[in-house]
Each structure stands twice: as C-alpha cells, then as structure tokens.
Amino acid sequence: MSGKVGSIRDVAKETGLSIATVSRVVNGAKNVTPKTRDRVMDACKKLDYLPNPAAKALSTRKTKTVAAIIPTIEHSVFAKFISALEQSLEDGGYSLVLAISHADEEDELKAARKLLGMGAEAFILSGDAHSPELLDLFKRRNVPFIVTSVWNPTRDYPSIGYNNFMLAANAVKFIASKGHRDIAVLHGPLLMNDRTRMRREGALSLQSDRLELTFVESSLDVAGGKKAIREVLEHNGKITAALCFSDVLALGVYMGLKGTGRKIPKDLSVMGFDNIDWAEAVEPPLTTIELPDRKIAAEVASQIIALLEYGRPIGSVELFGKIIERNSVSDVTV
Amino acid sequence: MSGKVGSIRDVAKETGLSIATVSRVVNGAKNVTPKTRDRVMDACKKLDYLPNPAAKALSTRKTKTVAAIIPTIEHSVFAKFISALEQSLEDGGYSLVLAISHADEEDELKAARKLLGMGAEAFILSGDAHSPELLDLFKRRNVPFIVTSVWNPTRDYPSIGYNNFMLAANAVKFIASKGHRDIAVLHGPLLMNDRTRMRREGALSLQSDRLELTFVESSLDVAGGKKAIREVLEHNGKITAALCFSDVLALGVYMGLKGTGRKIPKDLSVMGFDNIDWAEAVEPPLTTIELPDRKIAAEVASQIIALLEYGRPIGSVELFGKIIERNSVSDVTV
DNA sequence: CTGTTAGCGCATTCAG
C-alpha cells in the first residue's frame, strides 16, 4: 500500500556518506562534524526519511513502549489516568499502548499476551486482582509491571496508589463527625473489584453500636445510584447520610431524591468519591474525596522510565486522597 | 532487563526442525504434517515462545497496527468511540495505538509523526479540521486515513460520520414542532471544532421571524452549561427551550435551574446531544440525540481492514443520529 | 570523525 519509503541507505546514498554516519546523526551521537550533520539532516527532510521502528527495535531490542491494561476507559477516573499517563510517558520518550480488560481476568491475560507480542517493555495494571497465570507470565519472561490505584505493600510486586481501606474509613469518620449515626454506603459491583471491596471493609471497620452502616450494591452508574438510594431510604427511614464510593453514584442520589421531597443536605447528606469534574457544579456542590490519579500516573511513569533506562528498581508508593468539603454534607440537626 | 526470551531458533533446536518449518506452523501455513505441527506447537508452549513483533514487521513490512488521534479521551463520546474501535480492530487482528491531540493541530501533527514512527499503517482522525502539513504528510507517504464523526463528501479523502448540520437543524425543528419560538442554543468552544461549528450553522439555518435563536458559547462541561443558562435566562426572559450540543451542557442546565424556581420541562424545555449513559437517569429524563458512535467505529474498522488486507478503497459513509424523546421537552403551554 | 561488517528474529524464495 504505502509507497516506497526511504531507508537509511537512501539518505546515505544521497549524501555520499555511510549508513553508520547517518545513523549517528539521526540518533544524535556527538562524534559527528557539524558540517556532515547538516548534510545528513538536509537529505533526511528532503527524502522525508523516517527511521523504521521495527528495524530499530530489532537491532536495539528496545521498543520504547509500555503497556497499560485498564478495566474500562468509559469512566472518567480511568480516562483521566490514561490521559495523564500518556503525557508523562510521552515526555520521557516512551509510548503508551492500551488495552481494555472489561474487568475480566481472562481478557486481561489475553490482552497482556497481545501487548507483549507488540513489544511492550513494561506493564501497568489496574487494581490488585489478577490471574496467577498473568503474574506467572510476567515472572517467567521477566517483564516489569506495576499495580496501580491501590497501595498494597504486602505484595511482592510494586504498587503505586492509595489505601482504599483508609480512604473509606476516613470518609465515614468525616461524616460521623458531623453527627450522623445512620449512614448508607453505596458502591458498585464487588465482583472483580478489589478496590471497592477494600473500601467497603474500611467503612465496615468503623461500624459500632454508635454507628450503623447500611451497604447497598448497585451498577456503577447514575441509574444505579438513583435506584439504590430510593430502595435504601424506603427500608430504613433513619438514614441521614449517603456515602458513595463513586461520584456517579452520588449524582444518582441527587436524581433519586427528586420528587421525594427530600433535600440535600438538609434531609440527606451525600458524599462522593473521585472528585469528578462536575462535582463542584452540581447543586448543591458535592463533598467528595479527590483521588490523586494524575499523581499516580506521573509517579508510575517516572518509576517505569527510571527502571527501563537506568535499571533503578521500582518501589511501592502510597499517595493520599483528600476530602474536598463542599455543601452536600451538613451537621445533623437535632 | 527482560531475561532472554526464546527465539524461533530455540524452538527449531528443541524440535530438531528448521526455523522455516517453525515459522510455517506458527503462521498457520497448510503444507505441514500434522505430526510436525504438533511437535512444534508443543515446543512453543514449552518454551513459551512468542514471535518477535519487530522482526516480523521488518520482514513482512506490516505492523498490523492502526492509529487514532483524538482531541481528548476525557469526554465520554470519545471514550466510547475508542472503546468500540479497539474492539472492532482487535476482532480483525489489528491493534489500535492512540494519541491525544488536545484539539491542537500542532500536537496532532506531532502525534501523527510519532505514530508513523511506530509503524501505524493507517490513521483515524477526528473531525474535519486538520493542518495542511498533516494531510500533505499522509499524501506524500501514501498513508491511508479516515476522518470521523463528520460526514463531508466534498472532501477528497473519506469521511465516516454524521451530518452535524442536519442533526442540529433537525433538533431545532423538533423543538419548534412543540411550539417553542425562542430557543437558547448552548454549545462548547467554536475554536478548532468544526463539528460544533457545523451544528451551529445548521441551527442558524432555521432562524426566522417565527423562530428566534440565541447562541451561547461556554466551556464544554457541566459548569459551563450551568453558567450559560443562567446568563441567557437573565437577559432574555422569553426563552422557553434550551438546545445543548452536548449532554454535559444539558446537565449544567439542570443544575443551573436549581434554586431559580424554574422547572424542567414546565418552565424550560431542555434537549441534549450524545445520549450519554446517564441521560435517562436524570430527572426529568433527558430528550437528546443519540449519535451512532459505535456504528462509526465498526464501519471505520471494517473499511480500514478491508483496505489494508484486500486493497479495497475506502468510501465515505453517512450515518444518522436519532432523537430519543424522553421528558425534558414539552409542548409550550399557551 | 567516518566506513565496514556482523547480526537482531523472522518470512520467504528456492532446492530437494
């Protein structure tokens, strides 16, 4: 299809120099006369030469690409993460190749094989639930990888992310500090999602006879939150606050209250997770937890590059979320 | 870093056969004895051999990857499109490599160079505004590309998408058919966005002394829609409907009306664009236009593959949006 | 500072 594209040989011929010299200037080696350098550069753009990546990769045994496998790209948290990751990697001279696992270990494994087959030099995984085969594959082939969005120092592989248990516990503490004693906790599917599971456990750890928690699982979207809050409110009239493990669920709560006569935060306090871009624009502005996704991306990129370039080993690092207090959580009025 | 990975030579050695034979079975050639085939396959998984993609690409001059450059991945429309595209391409044996242009022609050009340097065999662009250099680059190197999300048969390159002009015109007609004569049209930045521009022109084409349109530009997010609707309502009390060229803007309108005493759709009808996943869950359910993003993705993938595999030329195709009528647009009560 | 040469791992003739 694509018409003949110039090879290094062509520009060598054009300049009358050897391919080795051309290779040198193209790769920015210093031991070249400024004059010949210019000569080569001119020829390059004249022929608009572009080095063949396959040949380069074959020769250097380096592809300069790293792979990321995420459950879905249709959630802003992941989209933001990927966006930031692409940036950081790009800045470091690396390319990101992406695959979607649909939160399925099987798919994740398949994707990894394919990405490996594309020459990925390192992997970025999401969450801490992966098939043993996958881990084994990486181990056997000696492929470096990082697990993100979670921080779990007990593993024998590096994780860069936050402590979901603590995050949820802190959120509950925050709400409780406002005087709430009956809190609904809305979250997405537990299956195949260790992050949600850890958050749930974190919240649960604070349950006591002074603090009643009601957990509700729903689909991870606005419709899910809407349905969940209506159900839980119907069965338990004492609830005065809803903690949502995702902002989209919180928006669902906002919608679910419409027409019920209840107002936020007067009749129900609502707290989210993620600090999605519209969290501040919503009425009333949503109190939520800002997750350090972009920071994770930057940290992940920098560590991977450090490893690939200088062999510096990757270490786990914990990053922290931050409660953004707006107007959706209020003191319970006695 | 990565420990020695088996090459084709290793499995040849293991089986006592030649590398040619191994290559044959790995690539599924038919002229191989079932017995030798099995022998090779066994050795492959025993050594867990994975063909080196660079070597293969170098040898065949095919990378089996296609590139897509989108303005941002942080908008669900693009996220969905990419997600579907990845699927379709994957199914066809191709890989998708992605780049973000930030709606900047400069960045887009740079990204294209890089992707070309990664061996992309074809390109998928978004919208119809691209730098001449980029088009020239593709032309010179004879790289096939498709422009998407728009349909513009007047171009000399293929476009697969919808007619933004008509889509907006139809939306206005729909609202007008309910008796509205003063409509606010909310849209995102016009700069560098030909899709928004075409929609605006489509709406504008229906302006008349029986139909007054008030255009408001804002940032493309919930906060933007919220601010925009408040401003326009303040200046023009006659407006009875708001057409938003994006559902996120429509959500902004929902939020902007809170506390003003106005209700949707009684006091203000609202119509969106995109049919984002929460459009139905919102209160009241949002009337909007469903865009055929997944269909576009499928069509794009299939045409690109047909071209790359069989040389079948790519043709422009128009796909249609569909008005999803819910409860946010009502008849104007006289 | 520049040129020569030998692979990198694989597909693909061409013989056998």
Add this chain to the structure above:
DNA sequence: CTGAATGCGCTAACAG
C-alpha cells in the same frame, strides 16, 4: 513436506 540461504532496516562494535 522440509531445509538452507537471503534480506528486511538499523545499531554497534571495530577498524581506519
């Protein structure tokens, strides 16, 4: 049906 040999475009010693 199978093997030996060639080359894809480039980098990396090694000479000069």
